[in-house]
Structure formats: structure tokens, C-alpha cells
Amino acid sequence: MADGGCAAINTKIEEGEGGYILEDVPHLTDYLPSLLTYPNPLQDNPAYSVVKQYFVDVDDTVAQKIVVHKNGDRGIHFRRAGPRQKVYFKSDEVHACIVTCGGLCPGLNTVIREIVCGLHYMYGVSKIIGIDFQGGYMGFYSKNTVTLTPKVVNDIHKRGGTVLGTSRGGHDTSKIVDSIQDRGINQVYVIGGDGTQKGAAVIYEEVRRRGLKVSVAGIPKTIDNDIPVIDRSFGFDTAVEEAQRAINAAHVEAESTENGIGVVKLMGRYSGFIAMYATLASRDVDCCLIPESPFFLEGKGGLFQFIRKRLKENGHMVIVIAEGAGQDLLTESMQSMGQQDASGNKQLQDVGFWISHRIKVHTFADFGLTVMIVADPTYMIRAIPGNASDNVYCTLLAQSAVHGAMAGYTGFTCGPVNGRHSYIPFNVSIALSLSLSPSRIGMK
Numbered sequence: 001m002a003d004g005g006c007a008a009i010n011t012k013i014e015e016g017e018g019g020y021i022l023e024d025v026p027h028l029t030d031y032l033p034s035l036l037t038y039p040n041p042l043q044d045n046p047a048y049s050v051v052k053q054y055f056v057d058v059d060d061t062v063a064q065k066i067v068v069h070k071n072g073d074r075g076i077h078f079r080r081a082g083p084r085q086k087v088y089f090k091s092d093e094v095h096a097c098i099v100t101c102g103g104l105c106p107g108l109n110t111v112i113r114e115i116v117c118g119l120h121y122m123y124g125v126s127k128i129i130g131i132d133f134q135g136g137y138m139g140f141y142s143k144n145t146v147t148l149t150p151k152v153v154n155d156i157h158k159r160g161g162t163v164l165g166t167s168r169g170g171h172d173t174s175k176i177v178d179s180i181q182d183r184g185i186n187q188v189y190v191i192g193g194d195g196t197q198k199g200a201a202v203i204y205e206e207v208r209r210r211g212l213k214v215s216v217a218g219i220p221k222t223i224d225n226d227i228p229v230i231d232r233s234f235g236f237d238t239a240v241e242e243a244q245r246a247i248n249a250a251h252v253e254a255e256s257t258e259n260g261i262g263v264v265k266l267m268g269r270y271s272g273f274i275a276m277y278a279t280l281a282s283r284d285v286d287c288c289l290i291p292e293s294p295f296f297l298e299g300k301g302g303l304f305q306f307i308r309k310r311l312k313e314n315g316h317m318v319i320v321i322a323e324g325a326g327q328d329l330l331t332e333s334m335q336s337m338g339q340q341d342a343s344g345n346k347q348l349q350d351v352g353f354w355i356s357h358r359i360k361v362h363t364f365a366d367f368g369l370t371v372m373i374v375a376d377p378t379y380m381i382r383a384i385p386g387n388a389s390d391n392v393y394c395t396l397l398a399q400s401a402v403h404g405a406m407a408g409y410t411g412f413t414c415g416p417v418n419g420r421h422s423y424i425p426f427n428v429s430i431a432l433s434l435s436l437s438p439s440r441i442g443m444k
């Protein structure tokens with residue numbers, strides 16, 4: 001299937017009393033009903049067996065809506081993530097593969113490490129490969145893969161990027177599933193953003209159509225934090241922390257100069273989560289511009305008027321702008337080429353450079369010289385390793401995915417919903433797109 005479209009995914013919905021809805025995830029037995037089950041090897045593992053109620057009850061579900069009214073519907077629920085008493089794979093039968101796609105994000109290596117360690121130490125799996133040649137989905141077409149063992153991945157969480165490499169574009173469903181089938185892979189772990197999850201959904205559909213005993217598990221990744229349903233995406237916390245450092249530098253520079261203005265451009269193609277959280281955390285930002293909230297430059301209520309006000313009041317200011325903000329204004333003033341990347345994502349124009357230029361050429365004559373400091377820390381933020389909180393989170397995500405695949409679930413992504421790790425069917429995780437509420441944020 002070409003990039004851009006979406007799979008027609010089978011949905012599995014169960015309804016209960018009080019408006020209860022379970023958006024269930026597919027299971028291998030939906031199309032292979034006579035599969036055998038085995039006791040979960042964790043029950044003999046001293047580290048786990050001492051914990052009471054270690055296994056998740058198969059009927060446990062997690063509510064998406066936690067604010068409810070007395071007579072209101074209970075709403076949508078997801079299957080709770082975690083180890084099950086019965087598994088659908090014997091340890092020596094598992095042949096797992098891991099692939100990373102899309103842009104970089106802090107924590108990618110931690111997720112890879114913890115899938116490998118989780119499979120090995122919890123389930124005794126020894127056949128795990130990384131799809132690394134060229135990186136991303138295109139790696140499936142190559143003969144070469146890398147063998148992953150706990151020893152190989154031991155220190156990778158301390159490094160940024162992904163040891164498997166990554167790429168955009170080049171998703172060919174039949175070729176990928178041929179490769180899965182030819183290699184005898186039966187668990188596929190796909191780490192990536194919205195595009196990647198769409199790609200994983202069509203792989204799952206094709207696997208199912210061919211009747212293969214292959215679990216396809218997605219681990220949602222986006223530094224922008226714009227994956228719906230789950231509480232937050234991994235790497236986001238690290239990104240916000242690092243973004244604050246850039247804001248701090250811009251602030252120090254701006255306040256050291258008469259009428260200094262610091263402009264910091266941060267990532268966020270369609271959403272301003274990094275920009276807004278870094279703004280709220282740093283308290284040094286006077287104006288935060290995000291894609292969800294249109295703005296204009298000239299006239300009453302425009303950005304220039306606000307800059308004038310803040311410089312008068314404070315003698316300096318800091319502006320944070322998400323890369324997707326103001327793209328409509330750029331298109332008006334520069335000739336947009338409508339360029340796309342290899343995955344079909346629109347390539348954005350450099351809003352940091354543009355806005356700095358527009359402020360410079362606007363005459364703030366009565367203020368004298370206005371100094372611009374343009375910080376573009378976007379790739380520096382993306383390329384660092386995960387922080388402590390993201391590393392713990394990545395571990396839980398990886399372990400959830402492993403428990404889910406071992407339990408025979410497929411066609412799912414995982415993540416915390418109101419703090420409880422859950423399995424979310426691909427159709428739900430890719431159907432929506434998240435954005436901040438449409439109110440201007442940050443204009444003091």
C-alpha cells in the first residue's frame with residue numbers, strides 16, 4: 001500500500017452495561033482458532049512469582065474516560081497491558097524482529113534494549129533480530145539483519161538515536177510480509193510515529209490475510225507528543241527538558257542586551273506540545289506560538305504590537321515558536337513549493353528564520369536596535385538519549401509490547417491511558433490526531 005492511505009482494519013468492539021465499550025485488540029486466535037497455549041514461564045521465575053497477582057486478569061480493562069457523571073455512559077475501554085497466565089508461543093519457537101522508523105526521538109535505544117532484555121530474561125527467547133540495513137521498513141528488503149542479545153544492547157540506552165537506523169518512505173507491504181514469512185519471523189516489534197503505525201497496521205492486515213502466526217506490536221513514538229489516546233509519548237519529557245536549556249540561553253542573551261529579543265524554534269509539525277510545555281516550565285517566555293493557534297503580525301492584536309508592549313515593559317523578550325506555527329503566513333509571503341519528504345509528509349518552511357527576519361525588517365524605530373538571537377535546537381533535542389523518567393517509561397512500554405505479543409495479541413500499540421498501561425488497536429491509535437485546545441497560549 002502506498003504511503004498516505006490507511007488500512008481497512010477489522011475492528012473488535014464489545015459492549016457492556018452502562019454504555020461500556022471495549023475497543024479490543026485483535027488476537028491470533030481470531031483467525032487461527034486452534035492455537036495451543038502454554039503456561040507463562042514467568043510463573044517459575046523467582047523474581048516474579050513472589051509477587052502476588054503478578055498476572056493481569058484477562059478481563060481487566062482500562063477506562064479512557066475517567067471523569068464521568070452519575071448517569072453518563074462508561075465509555076470506551078482498552079484491554080489492560082501486562083503478563084498473562086497463558087502464552088501462545090513457546091520460548092524456543094519465538095523469532096522476533098525489531099524495526100525503528102520515522103524521525104529520531106530520545107529513548108529509542110532504550111525501547112530496543114528493553115524488548116530484547118524482556119524477551120530474553122522474562123520469556124527465555126534467544127532468536128531476536130534487528131532490521132538495521134538502511135534502517136526502517138526498507139531494511140526488510142535486505143538480506144542483512146543484526147542479531148540482538150542482551151549483551152549487544154547492554155549500553156545502547158546511553159546513546160541517542162537508534163542503533164538500528166531509521167528511514168522515511170519505501171513501505172511495500174507485500175515485500176515486507178514476504179520477508180517476515182521467508183525468515184520465519186513470528187513477532188514483529190515496530191517502533192515509530194503515526195506513519196509507522198499506519199505501516200504496521202497494513203502489515204498486520206496482510207499477515208492476517210495470509211493466515212500467519214505472527215504478532216505485530218507497535219510502540220508509539222513521537223517527540224511531538226501528538227499520538228492520540230495515550231497519556232504521553234516517550235522522549236517528550238527529555239525533549240522538554242532540553243528545550244528549556246535553549247530557552248534559558250536565549251533569555252540570558254536577550255536580557256543582557258537593550259531591547260533584546262530571543263527567538264527559539266522547537267519541534268512540532270502539527271502540535272505545539274514541546275513549545276508549550278517548555279514555555280510553561282521555563283517561565284522565561286513572553287510569547288509561545290503553536291500550530292493549533294493562528295496568529296498574525298501587523299495591526300491590533302498582532303505579534304508586532306505585543307512585541308512593542310513587552311519591550312516597553314521589560315526591555316527584552318523571548319519568543320518560542322513551534323516549527324509548524326504560522327506556516328500559512330509563510331506560504332503567503334514566500335513561494336511554497338509544496339515539497340514532501342519520502343513518507344509524503346509536508347516539508348515545512350523555516351519559521352524561526354522567517355519570523356526573525358520579519359521582526360528585523362519591521363521598524364521598531366523608537367526602541368533603537370533590536371537584537372535577535374535565533375536558536376534552533378530542534379535536532380540537538382531529538383538526538384540525545386532519554387532522561388531517567390523517559391528511560392523508565394520506555395522500559396514499561398517495551399515490556400507491555402512483549403507481554404502482549406507473547407499472549408497472542410496482535411495489531412496493537414501500547415501505552416498508558418490515564419496512568420494504566422493498555423493495548424490499543426491500530427484503528428484507534430491511528431484514527432485521530434491530537435492537538436492542543438484552540439486557544440492562544442503564552443501571551444502574557
Ligand SMILES: Nc1ncnc2c1ncn2[C@@H]1O[C@H](COP(=O)(O)OP(=O)(O)OP(=O)(O)O)[C@@H](O)[C@H]1O
Pocket residue numbers: 001002003004005006101102103104136137138167168169170171192193194195196197198199200202221222223342343345
Ligand atoms: N499510510 C501508510 N501506509 C503504509 N506505510 C506508511 C504510511 N504512512 C507512512 N508509512 C511508512 O512509515 C514509515 C515512517 O513514516 P513517517 O516518515 O511519516 O514517520 P512517522 O512514523 O510518522 O514518525 P515521525 O513522528 O518522525 O514523523 C515510512 O517508512 C513510511 O513509508
Ligand SMILES: O=P(O)(O)OC[C@H]1O[C@](O)(CO)[C@@H](O)[C@@H]1O
Pocket residue numbers: 102103104193222223224267268269323341382
Ligand atoms: O527532519 P526530519 O527527519 O524530516 O524530521 C522532522 C520532523 O520530525 C518530527 O520531529 C517528528 O518526529 C517533527 O517534529 C519534525 O517536523
Ligand SMILES: [Mg+2]
Pocket residue numbers: 102193194195
Ligand atoms: Mg509522523
